[in-house]
Amino acid sequence: MSNRSDDKLLQEAKKIVSQCDRCGTCLPACPLFEAKNVEASSARGKNVIARALIEGGLEPTPEMLAKVNFCLLCRACVDTCPSKIATDEAMINIRQYLVNKTGAANTKYKAMGSILKSRGMVKLTAKTLALLRTLGLNSVFPHGMVPEEYTRAHFLAAFSGPAALGQKAPPSDVAVTAASKVAYFEGCGMRMMFPEAAAETLEILKTSTKPQVKDNVCCGLPHLAHGLRGEFLELARKNIQIYEDADAVVCDCASCGGTLKHLASYFADDPLWQDRAAAFSRKVMDLTEYLAKVGYTPRQKVETTFTYHDPCHLGRGQGIKKQPRDLLRAAGRFVEMKEADVCCGGAGSFHLDYPDIASTILDRKRANIEKTGAAIVVTGCPGCLIQLAKAAKASGGKFKAMHISQVI
Amino acid sequence: MITEDIKKKIRNIVGAENALDSDLDRFGYSYDASFVPLLPAKKPDLVVRPATTEEVSKIMAVAYEHAIPVTPRGAATGRTGGSIPVQGGISLSLERMMKIIELDVNNMMVWAEAGVRTIDLYNACAAKGLFYPPDPASWKFSTIGGNVAENAGGMRAVKYGVTSNYVMGLEVVLSDGTVLQTGGKAIKNVTGYNLTSLFTGSEGTLGIITKVLFRVIPMPKKRGTLQLMFRTLDDGCTAVHRMLQSGLVPAAAEVMDRFCLEAVAKHRKTQHDPAIGACIVIEIDGDDDEALALQTKRMEAVAKECGVYQFRIAQSQQESDELWAIRRGISSAIASILPNRLGEDISVPRDAFPEVVRRIAAIAEKHKLTIAVYGHAGDGNIHPSILCDLSKPGEEERVHRAVEDLFDVTLSVGGTLSGEHGIGITKRPYIAKALGESGVKTLNAIKMALDPKGILNPGKIW
Numbered sequence: 001m002s003n004r005s006d007d008k009l010l011q012e013a014k015k016i017v018s019q020c021d022r023c024g025t026c027l028p029a030c031p032l033f034e035a036k037n038v039e040a041s042s043a044r045g046k047n048v049i050a051r052a053l054i055e056g057g058l059e060p061t062p063e064m065l066a067k068v069n070f071c072l073l074c075r076a077c078v079d080t081c082p083s084k085i086a087t088d089e090a091m092i093n094i095r096q097y098l099v100n101k102t103g104a105a106n107t108k109y110k111a112m113g114s115i116l117k118s119r120g121m122v123k124l125t126a127k128t129l130a131l132l133r134t135l136g137l138n139s140v141f142p143h144g145m146v147p148e149e150y151t152r153a154h155f156l157a158a159f160s161g162p163a164a165l166g167q168k169a170p171p172s173d174v175a176v177t178a179a180s181k182v183a184y185f186e187g188c189g190m191r192m193m194f195p196e197a198a199a200e201t202l203e204i205l206k207t208s209t210k211p212q213v214k215d216n217v218c219c220g221l222p223h224l225a226h227g228l229r230g231e232f233l234e235l236a237r238k239n240i241q242i243y244e245d246a247d248a249v250v251c252d253c254a255s256c257g258g259t260l261k262h263l264a265s266y267f268a269d270d271p272l273w274q275d276r277a278a279a280f281s282r283k284v285m286d287l288t289e290y291l292a293k294v295g296y297t298p299r300q301k302v303e304t305t306f307t308y309h310d311p312c313h314l315g316r317g318q319g320i321k322k323q324p325r326d327l328l329r330a331a332g333r334f335v336e337m338k339e340a341d342v343c344c345g346g347a348g349s350f351h352l353d354y355p356d357i358a359s360t361i362l363d364r365k366r367a368n369i370e371k372t373g374a375a376i377v378v379t380g381c382p383g384c385l386i387q388l389a390k391a392a393k394a395s396g397g398k399f400k401a402m403h404i405s406q407v408i
Numbered sequence: 409m410i411t412e413d414i415k416k417k418i419r420n421i422v423g424a425e426n427a428l429d430s431d432l433d434r435f436g437y438s439y440d441a442s443f444v445p446l447l448p449a450k451k452p453d454l455v456v457r458p459a460t461t462e463e464v465s466k467i468m469a470v471a472y473e474h475a476i477p478v479t480p481r482g483a484a485t486g487r488t489g490g491s492i493p494v495q496g497g498i499s500l501s502l503e504r505m506m507k508i509i510e511l512d513v514n515n516m517m518v519w520a521e522a523g524v525r526t527i528d529l530y531n532a533c534a535a536k537g538l539f540y541p542p543d544p545a546s547w548k549f550s551t552i553g554g555n556v557a558e559n560a561g562g563m564r565a566v567k568y569g570v571t572s573n574y575v576m577g578l579e580v581v582l583s584d585g586t587v588l589q590t591g592g593k594a595i596k597n598v599t600g601y602n603l604t605s606l607f608t609g610s611e612g613t614l615g616i617i618t619k620v621l622f623r624v625i626p627m628p629k630k631r632g633t634l635q636l637m638f639r640t641l642d643d644g645c646t647a648v649h650r651m652l653q654s655g656l657v658p659a660a661a662e663v664m665d666r667f668c669l670e671a672v673a674k675h676r677k678t679q680h681d682p683a684i685g686a687c688i689v690i691e692i693d694g695d696d697d698e699a700l701a702l703q704t705k706r707m708e709a710v711a712k713e714c715g716v717y718q719f720r721i722a723q724s725q726q727e728s729d730e731l732w733a734i735r736r737g738i739s740s741a742i743a744s745i746l747p748n749r750l751g752e753d754i755s756v757p758r759d760a761f762p763e764v765v766r767r768i769a770a771i772a773e774k775h776k777l778t779i780a781v782y783g784h785a786g787d788g789n790i791h792p793s794i795l796c797d798l799s800k801p802g803e804e805e806r807v808h809r810a811v812e813d814l815f816d817v818t819l820s821v822g823g824t825l826s827g828e829h830g831i832g833i834t835k836r837p838y839i840a841k842a843l844g845e846s847g848v849k850t851l852n853a854i855k856m857a858l859d860p861k862g863i864l865n866p867g868k869i870w
Contacts, residue, residue, distance in 0.1 A: 018747070019744075021441065021443075021743060021749070022439060022440065022441045022484075023441045023485065023546065024441055024483055024484065024485040024546060024549045024550070025546075025548070025549055027483060027485075027549045028525065028548065028549050037503050037504070038428065038433065038436065038455075038457075039433075039436030039437055039484070040432055040433055040435075040436040045436045048435075048436075048439060048446065049432060049435065049436075051446060052435065052446055052447060052449065055446070055447055056447075057446065057447035057448065057449055058431075058432070058435065058449075061431075063430065063431065063432055064432060067432050082736075082737060082739070082740035083740050083743070083744065
């Protein structure tokens with residue numbers, strides 16, 4: 001990449017991090033700093049590293065890339081910051097800059113990125129994972145790379161037995177206009193890890209519309225987050241084209257949704273794509289956001305207790321907190337957990353890169369889930385679901401982890 | 409420089425993972441929340457993170473033997489550079505010492521390790537119906553070791569005093585590694601010099617505070633918030649003074665000048681009423697609603713005598729939170745106006761408040777700078793914030809001269825350089841002016857007695 005675009009990355013990051021007066025408000029907010037309380041792990045620490053890099057006080061090194069990679073991009077710090085400094089955006093810019101500059105581009109991210117870039121590879125991986133699951137071999141893979149999937153069929157068998165029969169929720173009375181063309185965006189995580197939940201999303205959509213199923217490509221967040229911006233933009237252009245004729249693009253993955261809603265800002269200086277990207281971003285909605293709009297009523301109401309984990313990219317990322325909770329209240333009993341919006345430690349591939357820290361963060365999440373006494377923890381992001389499935393297993397069966405599509 | 413041999417000794421004490429020497433880890437311990445420039449970075453040679461007093465003692469013994477500078481650090485939220493290791497050496501970070509050791513409800517006292525966050529201490533006490541009042545603005549993320557070492561203040565000082573008013577005893581590791589206990593749970597205690605007071609506010613230059621014994625008080629049962637708008641800052645200050653003189657003591661009385669109010673209005677996209685020249689937010693507390701209602705009534709009467717323009721009583725917790733959010737949001741609101749903000753922390757006799765604010769306005773005009781003023785009207789602690797753009801030629805020099813004028817004015821009315829932030833590096837050049845030659849000499853004598861090798865937080869205070 002050219003020096004000009006490197007400068008631009010630094011300028012973008014500078015606008016953000018120069019606002020930081022190092023007060024420290026973000027320190028307790030950062031889940032990583034809670035788990036590993038060394039300054040460079042905190043949001044302040046990383047912003048100040050970025051600032052020193054920009055002002056010429058520190059050299060770009062692979063060590064620095066490792067420091068800025070140690071971020072969940074969960075935006076907990078942004079929420080608490082008096083100046084609302086967007087540490088996540090700064091980190092993405094600095095990661096890209098360091099990848100360009102040090103050439104240290106993370107071979108593993110490149111490998112992962114190229115799998116996710118190819119729809120064929122994603123499908124193939126999905127098949128392999130399904131096969132491994134069928135063969136019961138998933139437990140031999142480390143760090144929940146092949147999570148156990150607790151299916152809707154399991155759920156109904158366990159929780160909507162005879163006791164629940166009389167409680168079936170009334171059918172949705174919302175009139176659906178045939179005119180609105182609703183398309184589904186199937187993210188790689190859903191396709192590879194939780195195909196059953198993805199199928200449920202489609203079933204739910206079918207109650208109100210004839211969802212279009214597209215052969216979409218990856219949302220590009222894994223590429224953007226790890227210094228592969230060129231690939232991210234390429235994927236974004238493809239998706240924009242693929243969904244040009246849809247009126248709404250429904251996403252059941254918080255990270256995909258959050259990324260797609262922000263595409264416009266990455267094309268701000270590209271006159272060819274700027275308007276198309278903005279038009280696309282406006283159409284994107286989370287599944288629960290869409291369902292709230294069409295007044296969806298869950299397919300059943302069960303005598304069981306749910307709790308809910310806010311994916312960072314849905315709660316803080318898209319401001320969607322009420323809709324999923326309302327849906328869960330309509331589908332059963334709902335109980336709020338402590339620190340529901342604190343990151344689970346999944347954060348894309350973070351849990352693969354830093355399994356120990358991720359599991360420390362997850363232990364706290366698991367304890368909070370257990371304290372609610374809920375039978376099921378629900379979320380809206382496959383990344384979180386991988387973590388929560390691990391937590392469910394560690395709890396020794398105290399609770400199950402499910403995608404929201406599977407329970408509503 | 410710390411040799412590999414010495415590093416090895418220290419690693420043996422705290423474990424390799426708690427003695428960091430990579431470039432970026434050292435960089436992380438080179439700054440605090442002050443406006444001391446980030447670059448050139450004042451990196452320590454080694455970051456050491458002990459978990460026990462015993463480890464601190466062993467580290468100090470090594471440092472003493474080899475004359476290595478040691479700068480203690482909590483959460484690095486200080487505003488004057490106190491925890492910046494200006495001479496390298498060891499950054500001794502106490503953030504792992506975070507146990508509340510004993511909450512003695514009978515004696516209403518609590519022992520806590522230095523790395524306990526102030527908010528955690530507050531909450532642990534509150535759970536037992538007890539109240540730890542000191543509330544520096546950073547109380548949600550600062551640690552009590554730093555609070556004690558800087559003798560932090562806060563908004564409640566007017567009624568409840570500052571950190572030192574609650575410190576009953578300390579465990580301190582001296583420069584050679586000796587562990588010293590001061591004070592204790594006895595409320596009356598005149599045995600020997602008051603060493604507890606000596607170490608409180610010593611900014612890490614006399615010893616490493618590892619544990620603190622605080623006294624706490626019963627938690628007030630009810631709290632309320634009032635917002636008083638005045639046409640002039642003089643009227644507002646007079647009202648607060650008259651309240652205090654008549655025995656009406658607010659739990660906090662925070663003043664904001666016109667500039668702050670305009671900045672807040674801009675930040676929140678609202679309109680500022682130009683008739684309002686000052687706003688005072690008051691917290692009251694008491695046993696029950698009746699007690700609050702009575703205080704409110706009497707305060708309203710005093711405020712009316714002083715020509716209050718608007719008198720508003722927060723009707724709900726939400727409303728009260730909103731009023732305090734305005735006060736807490738001031739520094740961000742004004743910081744967003746210009747690229748740099750230099751916050752000062754002068755403290756003057758209470759009745760000099762309006763006069764000093766008038767003279768600050770004159771200083772701003774003289775040096776062609778913008779200075780926003782807010783602070784604790786109840787205790788005379790003023791936070792003038794110089795808003796500037798240090799990248800403009802000549803600006804830094806003008807700011808520097810304005811700060812000098814500011815301190816001159818402060819001292820001339822019998823005030824002092826710092827009410828609650830400490831001296832650290834940023835106010836160091838002015839200390840002789842404030843304390844006089846004999847004052848500095850006395851500090852020096854104490855320092856020499858306790859830290860003969862000059863290894864404890866060197867380059868600070870004077």
